Amino acid sequence: MCIRYLGLVLLIWIPAALHAQSATQPCSAPRLDDGFFSPKQETYSHGTKLTYTCNDGLKPTVKGWWVTSTCLNGEWSHKPQCIDEKACIPPDIPNAQYKKNLRGWYENNQRLRVRCDEGYEHKGNDATAICTNGTWSSVPVCEKSIEACGEPPKIPHAVIIHQEYQELFAADSEVQYECEDGYTVEGGTKEYITCMSGNWTEGPTCRVRPGPVNGGSAGGGTGGSTGSGTQRTVEVKNCGQQPVVPHGDVVGNNPMFLRYQCAALYQRVGPERVICYSNGMWSEVPICKATFCSVDTDTHPELISDGVKIIKHGETEKLKCVHQDHWRTPHYSVVRCTNGIMSRSRCCDRWDAFWNC
Template identity: 55%
Template sequence: MCARYLEFILLLWFPGVLHAQSTAQSCRAPGLAHGYFLPALETYPHETKLTYACDNGLKPVVEGWWATSTCQNGKWVHNPQCIDEKACFPPTIPNAKYTENSNGWYEEGDTIRTICDEGYEHKDWSATARCTNGTWSSLPICEKSISTCGEPPKIPHAVIIHQRYQEVFAVDSEVQYECEDGYMMEGGHTKQFIYCISGTWTEAPTCSQGTRPDTGHGGSTLGGKDGGHTTSTGGGTWSTGGGSRPGTGEGTGGGHTTSSGGGTRPVEGGSSTSSRPNERVVQTQIIPKDECGAPPTIPNGDVVGNYQMFLKYRCNSFYTLMGPERVHCYADGTWSKLPTCKAAYCSVDTSQYHQLVPAGVKYIKYGEKVRLECVRQDHWWTDHFSVVQCFYGKAWLSDCCSWLEIKTNLC
């Protein structure tokens, strides 16, 4: 009985399998210029693999000197093709993107320009690569920027909202925390942003149970608007005395103010409060750079990064940066310390050296070697050059040497 039942099932199943196989289309032999393939047939059944190779001076369109292609329902995957052996295949560059060629490969001499992923930057400022004789010359490297941040800190009873998980965050990134139901941050808020500044996240909030939204943790405010004494122990922003600032309470007179407990913590340098009535409170909290006005200029340098929370500087060619490359805006309207650009070159006036061919003034970077042509002498078989090196602002010139002497370090 069981055997007859199994036979009945097989009779029903096999026609379906045969029908599925019959619907899959076969492939015609591919047209392969300047190459050959095996097996050589007129048509190939579905899922047949074909092996091919190319004539001298050519190569398959995929890696290797031979390749395979598979018939998939009437089409070859991939389409067999022979290309110039000096062509290049798309490179793999971690943490980078570039515009891929539509035909899937690049001719000799083609150049690609890469864009690093967010949070990464080009090493040594190299962003391009050139296809030369079938290989890529010096592929760019995208490395993690020193100004990026890792994953934001984990906060008890809080989650990060509106942000997918990632390991690297670019400078000036922001993430928003939200407290668990029944918990609040200082000041009675349930949501708060933190920012990535110079490789470090600003101070993260804490979520506490039963926080009063009006006074923080039991804080109180005493005094009025006309110069009275004010004491604050709850949330808020560090205050500098009279006037009105969001989150600092009231007060339009010149009364003395003391702040403690919660509040916004300065990102760099800290801040100080005073117990003496006439002592000024120093404020070094970092704020968006637009609050400080136009970017400051530095001689022989330029702003190359204009971000929300800082400016990034770089020196012109032949100068080196001294000091911080990032400049922040402080809450008191002043800029943080500016960098300077120090000369990093030597100059050689060729007209001042009798052995050199006059060619004007030449500038050489620190540590760099250049060859300056020497005045031709009758007993020389070839042109001679003086090798010039720059050390700490002084140029050193070698004797006039032949090309061979220079290449073998005999000069």
């Protein structure tokens, strides 16, 4: 009995001892050209630190004229190495990424292309750093984009799903909410929100889900409700032909919703996403409203014929008029477009304009 017990102890102890040994491998003395280190040993146990420096005209591959390196399981935490003092060590650029050099350093005059993280943009459109005599010049700065959004709003009785927490989201980022048990999204059409121009679109509202009525279903009847408020959503292929939105197109390829985008010079009014309910009905469909104005100069006898003029929202244009005074001064009509509604002044010259023509 004692022999069996001893054997069992050895079987447990030996693998554990071997694992402990393999996890703490010693390091060989590093080869350091053009420099020296201390302490001088043939081998270094796991966790031992050494200090090294470099000869004149050279420097370590990390910041400082003397640095330490640690033995970690048979490898040095960074390989002791001396490089030309005009070379550059990797720069520290917050909120940015760049291609790492396998040597761990960069030659003098070498250029480094920097890419900002999502939600950030280059300040002054400067995206290149240059190694100049051992330091980086014109190091790009990645600042928060004016189009980016902060963390999504907290909504009562809801949580964001399929998304790890982050403080900054790039433009056009989407997050999806899910109501807690016993609650449902009001209207069933706003589970997603989108980051647009630095702000989140309107989020969902989670309402208490109606309970059974007279022993029926949650919708109030034995067959369930046909209203969208209590219908579950299904894949869009279950609703047949996609709704047609004049001057709009379906973009993306999501099996759970249609995302509509309006053509240039048109603005979407209504939900961006259209979903399919389990009763085969589509949710509310948006419309694409014109944000431009058009003037057919051929239908206005007071204007010089120049075809159809398109004026974008918020812009003005001067159209030439037929009338001229006895000094042959040109006259113009000023047209302004606001949300698709056009306003046009009478024909007047620049002097009339001075008097609020």
